[in-house]
Amino acid sequence: MNEQHYVEWFSGKTLTADLYNQNFSGGTSGMEDEIDGGFFLQKNAQANGGSALSFNAWIRPFSKTGSAIHMVMKGSQTSNCQLDAGLSDTKGSQTNCMLFYHDNSVESGYYSLTTAGNASITHTATTKAIDTIWHHHFLEQKSASAEYSIEDTLEATRTANLSQADMMLHIESYKPGTAVFKYNIRFLEIYNT
Amino acid sequence: MTKSIYDQLNASGTVAKCRFVENFSGNTLDTDRWGTQTSTGGTYTMKNEVDGGFEIATGTANNHAASIGFAPTSTSGNPYNTPRQYSHTGSVIIFVQKWTSHVGSTSASTSGLHAERRGDNAGANGCAAMASLWNNNFLLRTCDGSQNQSNTDTTMTKDNVLHSYKIELTSSYAGESIDGALQLSHTTNLPEAKMSPVFGLQNHSNQGASSFILNYVEAYNT
Numbered sequence: 001m002n003e004q005h006y007v008e009w010f011s012g013k014t015l016t017a018d019l020y021n022q023n024f025s026g027g028t029s030g031m032e033d034e035i036d037g038g039f040f041l042q043k044n045a046q047a048n049g050g051s052a053l054s055f056n057a058w059i060r061p062f063s064k065t066g067s068a069i070h071m072v073m074k075g076s077q078t079s080n081c082q083l084d085a086g087l088s089d090t091k092g093s094q095t096n097c098m099l100f101y102h103d104n105s106v107e108s109g110y111y112s113l114t115t116a117g118n119a120s121i122t123h124t125a126t127t128k129a130i131d132t133i134w135h136h137h138f139l140e141q142k143s144a145s146a147e148y149s150i151e152d153t154l155e156a157t158r159t160a161n162l163s164q165a166d167m168m169l170h171i172e173s174y175k176p177g178t179a180v181f182k183y184n185i186r187f188l189e190i191y192n193t
Numbered sequence: 194m195t196k197s198i199y200d201q202l203n204a205s206g207t208v209a210k211c212r213f214v215e216n217f218s219g220n221t222l223d224t225d226r227w228g229t230q231t232s233t234g235g236t237y238t239m240k241n242e243v244d245g246g247f248e249i250a251t252g253t254a255n256n257h258a259a260s261i262g263f264a265p266t267s268t269s270g271n272p273y274n275t276p277r278q279y280s281h282t283g284s285v286i287i288f289v290q291k292w293t294s295h296v297g298s299t300s301a302s303t304s305g306l307h308a309e310r311r312g313d314n315a316g317a318n319g320c321a322a323m324a325s326l327w328n329n330n331f332l333l334r335t336c337d338g339s340q341n342q343s344n345t346d347t348t349m350t351k352d353n354v355l356h357s358y359k360i361e362l363t364s365s366y367a368g369e370s371i372d373g374a375l376q377l378s379h380t381t382n383l384p385e386a387k388m389s390p391v392f393g394l395q396n397h398s399n400q401g402a403s404s405f406i407l408n409y410v411e412a413y414n415t
Contacts, residue, residue, distance in 0.1 A: 012263060013264070014225045037211070
């Protein structure tokens, strides 16, 4: 039986608008005019601004006990930046989630696996410092754990504070203050396992 | 077998490059993904036929043109085909195409990668398959950054049959295969800058309108 499966290559004139809920208050987005550039989400100088890409508020087809997400992404800088990307239960919420963080102020600036199960988020750091290189990020939600791999090397596992709700796409680039930064994504795949 | 498309297409530990896939099936063309040239007489139609795909047709007059690409929909000729995400030194484009008009009605056509959205396969930085009333066979044309262009003929006579075309660009040559058989390796006037998919044609007035259908396009960097 084929379970729910979602694939996006982020190439074309623009993003197919009907597929996404986009929120770019204080941010901009678009297809990058560069070889292998994909789609960019930029936070502009507006305080508390950002860019977010999700499905709609309650479109949550991915299982809290068996789902996986692949993302090929990069950040523009390693200071004054924040990205959280993966799966969550509600647009803009991290009450129930499985994410990776690219944030110089989280876990001493290391890529981290972040989860929440009807509670505040908790992080587990990888051994890889955040950088500005394209990476293949893979997150898998299992029944009793969440795992985070970069380039197919397992970097972090969490067994506590796991999502208690089914989830959907969650990509958010946000930070208080006026810092300007950008994230690019050129591949996304989500499926139930 | 893995459920992941990523894992099927990429070796373990590697980071995927840019890819585009279009199946040309549905109600209408996805105009978020594609922009069209709104030219006189030009039409863009999902075909109500088995394997009919999507048809691009010109008007009937001389130099009437029609094209689709990543540039915004516009009437202006030859806009930059942004976003241009495909490499002039390492990329592939595969497409399935059939000419639906008399091929003698076409002055030129563009089926491949180009930095500009245009039906005449001219301009700067392009690598695209082509049919023209001036050539008996299908051919490949490349355009360098200074708008110099050159062609190499395939061994396949123009026809009105569905064919699978594959164009591969490297730093030293452009290769074209039709239905899996390598037709040519072209080494002059190679493109010198980033590009994106373009499909279009430019009409000649002697045989009515020009048209072809597409039912698959896939592009990726290597």
